[in-house]
Amino acid sequence: MEQQHRGQWGSNLGFLMATIGAAVGLGNIWSFPFRMGANGGFPFLIIYLVLAVLVGFTIMLCELAIGRHGGGSVLVSYQKINRISGGFLGILALVSPFLILSFYTVLGAYCVQYVGLNFAELLGIFNVSSVSGAESFSTMLTNQPLAIGSTFVVIAACFLIIRGGIKDGIEKFNKVGMPALFVMLVIVIIRSVTLPGAIDGLKFMFAPNFEPIKNDFIGVLAAAGGQMFFSLSLAMGITVTYGSYLSKKESLVRNSMVIIVSDTIVAIMAGMAVLPAAFALAGEDAKLSGPSLLFVTLQDVFNAMGAFGPIFGILFFLFVVLAAITSTIALIEVLVTFVIDRRTAAGKAPNRNAVVGIVCLIIFAEAALVAADGLGSNGLWVPFQSSGLDLGTCWLEFMDFISEGVAMPLGALLMSLWIGWIVGPEVIRDEVSQGGHKMSDGLYSFFIICVRFITPLAMAMILFGQIKTFLSPV
Numbered sequence: 474m475e476q477q478h479r480g481q482w483g484s485n486l487g488f489l490m491a492t493i494g495a496a497v498g499l500g501n502i503w504s505f506p507f508r509m510g511a512n513g514g515f516p517f518l519i520i521y522l523v524l525a526v527l528v529g530f531t532i533m534l535c536e537l538a539i540g541r542h543g544g545g546s547v548l549v550s551y552q553k554i555n556r557i558s559g560g561f562l563g564i565l566a567l568v569s570p571f572l573i574l575s576f577y578t579v580l581g582a583y584c585v586q587y588v589g590l591n592f593a594e595l596l597g598i599f600n601v602s603s604v605s606g607a608e609s610f611s612t613m614l615t616n617q618p619l620a621i622g623s624t625f626v627v628i629a630a631c632f633l634i635i636r637g638g639i640k641d642g643i644e645k646f647n648k649v650g651m652p653a654l655f656v657m658l659v660i661v662i663i664r665s666v667t668l669p670g671a672i673d674g675l676k677f678m679f680a681p682n683f684e685p686i687k688n689d690f691i692g693v694l695a696a697a698g699g700q701m702f703f704s705l706s707l708a709m710g711i712t713v714t715y716g717s718y719l720s721k722k723e724s725l726v727r728n729s730m731v732i733i734v735s736d737t738i739v740a741i742m743a744g745m746a747v748l749p750a751a752f753a754l755a756g757e758d759a760k761l762s763g764p765s766l767l768f769v770t771l772q773d774v775f776n777a778m779g780a781f782g783p784i785f786g787i788l789f790f791l792f793v794v795l796a797a798i799t800s801t802i803a804l805i806e807v808l809v810t811f812v813i814d815r816r817t818a819a820g821k822a823p824n825r826n827a828v829v830g831i832v833c834l835i836i837f838a839e840a841a842l843v844a845a846d847g848l849g850s851n852g853l854w855v856p857f858q859s860s861g862l863d864l865g866t867c868w869l870e871f872m873d874f875i876s877e878g879v880a881m882p883l884g885a886l887l888m889s890l891w892i893g894w895i896v897g898p899e900v901i902r903d904e905v906s907q908g909g910h911k912m913s914d915g916l917y918s919f920f921i922i923c924v925r926f927i928t929p930l931a932m933a934m935i936l937f938g939q940i941k942t943f944l945s946p947v
């Protein structure tokens with residue numbers, strides 16, 4: 474059987490570790506905690522969870538089912554349901570990972586540089602704490618050879634993992650990497666919440682505040698929805714691809730729930746690691762989200778911690794590197810599976826090593842451009858800048874706008890309409906019901922309502938919200 478030839482996850486646990494690894498990433502660390510705090514604290518969490526159940530769960534279940542039913546790459550799997558319309562959705566789901574990789578690898582590379590910097594401090598080679606986080610980061614942005622070189626290191630590490638295959642490469646790495654990530658996170662949380670003044674960070678994140686919800690409910694909904702959607706790594710081929718290697722014995726419903734709950738728990742924990750420390754040590758006007766949170770504010774926190782600063786710096790940035798790498802390998806595997814399945818269908822016997830190598834080289838080429846641009850620090854030309862259409866002020870923002878801003882929410886919107894109204898929700902029910910996990914009538918009715926009405930509505934709102942925030946940066 475084809476399944477035999479493609480290989481499978483060694484265990485359901487391995488699949489879960491890999492998929493949770495793909496979901497847990499920079500978004501959990503640098504946007505969830507701040508968005509939660511800025512949009513109402515605890516009530517925001519409730520809204521986030523409701524959206525995760527109604528929308529996140531629906532899309533994730535569809536993607537897992539489409540992947541496992543198709544047993545092939547995103548394109549093959551969508552096309553198995555319908556050649557033309559599925560083909561369109563499949564291609565859309567290939568564009569996003571390709572674009573996201575251009576900057577996700579570069580962000581991972583800055584984290585690698587911070588691990589190195591803190592390590593140098595620990596060994597007494599370099600006195601990092603005498604330099605502010607802002608200065609360190611601006612040096613990283615403008616040192617193009619270093620930025621490109623460290624991006625190469627990140628991609629090369631991913632190459633080494635992915636070439637081993639689904640079971641002996643990706644699964645093996647995640648089974649060690651994810652528990653390690655969790656342990657590092659717990660250590661950093663303990664340090665962070667015991668700093669004097671840490672309580673203000675916890676208050677910022679958790680204290681209920683109904684003002685934002687009263688004043689701009691739609692804004693809060695869009696923020697929670699956009700965050701949930703990006704955080705679960707939906708609509709970028711990952712869940713379809715990983716699902717295509719899953720055995721028919723496993724429960725798709727239970728797996729979807731475990732992934733969603735785990736990702737949310739890690740996001741809350743990441744908030745407990747970063748915000749208390751930022752509030753305790755980084756001073757009044759510390760930036761609490763985005764690249765500056767990680768690369769400026771938190772480095773200032775480690776600088777101010779004294780002798781143990783570099784140790785926590787190393788632990789924290791290693792945690793972020795791991796989170797970024799487990800997501801990056803998932804993105805690359807979407808493209809690798811696509812190429813391998815195409816070659817196989819053409820009657821060739823593809824060499825995995827060669828395919829992974831070539832895909833990684835192409836990604837390196839686009840990532841080198843984003844690295845050289847240094848978030849716009851180095852004066853590179855950026856598309857559409859002079860047209861008056863502001864699609865991002867640097868290459869990273871431009872790539873992010875097309876993928877996260879448009880292609881992903883649009884893909885999910887079209888996919889739910891497609892399943893709900895065109896090809897019909899039975900495809901999903903039949904796949905979910907494999908292996909003796911019959912979908913109950915109640916769950917099926919709930920799913921139909923979500924896929925036909927709630928998800929498209931929410932995705933349309935998220936798409937609108939994304940375009941609006943991207944086009945009018947604050």
Ligand code: PHE
Pocket residue numbers: 495496497498499500501573703704705706709800801804
């Ligand atoms: N889900 C990841 C996060 O929360 C983001 C991501 C998006 C990862 C796309 C891979 C691909 O950071």
